Amino acid sequence: MWIADQWKDYEVLDTSGGEKLERWGKYILIRPDPQVIWNTPRIQAGWKKCSAHYHRSARGGGEWEFFNLPQQWSIHYRDLTFNLKPFSFKHTGLFPEQAANWDWFSEKIRSRVQKGENVKILNLFAYTGGATLSAAAAGASVTHVDASKGMVLWARENAENSGLKNAPIRYLVDDCVKFVEREIRRGNHYDGIIMDPPSYGRGPKGEIWKIEESIFPFIERCTMLLSDHPLFFLVNSYTTGLQPAVLTYMLSTVLKKSGGCVSAGEIGLPVTDSGLILPCGAAGRWEAEE
Numbered sequence: 232m233w234i235a236d237q238w239k240d241y242e243v244l245d246t247s248g249g250e251k252l253e254r255w256g257k258y259i260l261i262r263p264d265p266q267v268i269w270n271t272p273r274i275q276a277g278w279k280k281c282s283a284h285y286h287r288s289a290r291g292g293g294e295w296e297f298f299n300l301p302q303q304w305s306i307h308y309r310d311l312t313f314n315l316k317p318f319s320f321k322h323t324g325l326f327p328e329q330a331a332n333w334d335w336f337s338e339k340i341r342s343r344v345q346k347g348e349n350v351k352i353l354n355l356f357a358y359t360g361g362a363t364l365s366a367a368a369a370g371a372s373v374t375h376v377d378a379s380k381g382m383v384l385w386a387r388e389n390a391e392n393s394g395l396k397n398a399p400i401r402y403l404v405d406d407c408v409k410f411v412e413r414e415i416r417r418g419n420h421y422d423g424i425i426m427d428p429p430s431y432g433r434g435p436k437g438e439i440w441k442i443e444e445s446i447f448p449f450i451e452r453c454t455m456l457l458s459d460h461p462l463f464f465l466v467n468s469y470t471t472g473l474q475p476a477v478l479t480y481m482l483s484t485v486l487k488k489s490g491g492c493v494s495a496g497e498i499g500l501p502v503t504d505s506g507l508i509l510p511c512g513a514a515g516r517w518e519a520e521e
Contacts, residue, residue: 232497234508235330240306245275245504249287255315255323256306258282262321263293266510275504285321292320305392308333311364312392314385324359324385328498328511329427332465333365336423339462339518343422344370353414353421353456355407355428360386362425363400364393372399374421378432380404406438408445411452420458426450427467442470451485461489464517467498478515491519 242254246267252275253260259277261284283300287293295317303316308330315323343350350371354363357375359382366373367390377383383402390396403410407426428449432440450466457464464486466478475495482493495515499508 232499232508232510233331233335233514234499234501235328236501237330237334238308238327240308241327243500243502243509244277245273246502246507246509247271247273247278251502251509252277252281256304258300258304260300260317260323261285263287264509271505283317285317287321310368310393311361311389313359313361313389314392325361326358326511328500329361329467331498332425332467332514332516333362335516336362336425336463336465337365337369339521340366340369340371340423342521343462350423350462351421351458352423352425353453355411355424355426355453357386357425358382358427360389362427364390364395366423366425367395367398367400368393371423372401374401374403376403376405376407376410378404378406408438408440408449408452411449411456415452415455419456421456422458422460422462423464424453424456425465426453430470442468442473446473447481447485450481454485454489457489460519461491462519466515467512468514469512473513475513475515478513482515482517486517489517489519491517493517 240256243251244254245252248270249263249267250261251264259281261281282298284296285293303314305312305314313325340350352366352371352373354373354375357363357377363373363375383404428442430442479493479495497510497513499510502509
């Protein structure tokens with residue numbers, strides 16, 4: 232398991248009864264988590280003194296109960312700053328466990344940049360830009376693609392707050408599948424590709440994405456965008472059916488001619504009170520032999 236254990240502004244304090252108790256900066260949130268199927272004593276004081284609590288409804292969805300949480304606040308990871316705000320379906324605008332991937336590919340980018348090479352990265356389903364900013368801070372030029380205009384604007388805000396307003400980042404509101412097809416026709420190439428596809432989604436014009444049906448052919452198409460000297464290919468998954476072994480096989484199959492090596496594993500966050508590692512999805516990584 233790859234563990235995101237370098238946070239100072241974020242912490243999973245405790246887990247119990249289908250929920251996790253988290254510290255986001257100075258605010259304490261309680262949010263549901265399907266992995267937390269155990270019931271343990273809620274001794275941690277934050278359970279009774281939280282800033283906000285997302286209650287899941289038995290009919291699906293849910294709603295926030297607020298106590299002393301502002302409409303927006305910020306936290307930091309290394310030199311990056313992320314704006315947070317509670318919005319529908321329990322999210323805050325950031326997936327902290329992804330820091331394990333940010334650190335991994337940032338090191339690879341810096342190694343190339345220090346050799347005087349230009350590094351171009353494509354970030355698909357790019358959300359609020361955590362991976363985009365990490366890659367840009369490491370010295371890469373990044374193309375950031377997401378179907379949601381609101382998420383792209385949010386990513387721009389995060390970049391500005393992180394001192395990366397003038398970094399070589401190209402922001403695009405677009406359907407990722409259609410964008411990739413156009414890039415193939417244009418003959419454009421990238422040294423690294425990052426994708427964090429949803430289990431289910433719709434593009435700007437109602438295009439339907441179902442990950443089990445779409446992910447493998449999409450990865451195949453994306454490999455056509457890799458440069459002659461590629462650096463890495465990263466696929467994240469929050470879908471139960473896409474276990475690490477499945478990610479390993481997909482990447483090994485489509486990238487077998489590129490050499491390098493493939494690894495896959497769960498991504499996790501340490502839990503302060505119990506010492507356990509909370510699983511938060513999986514990732515598949517292909518990396519070149521440098």
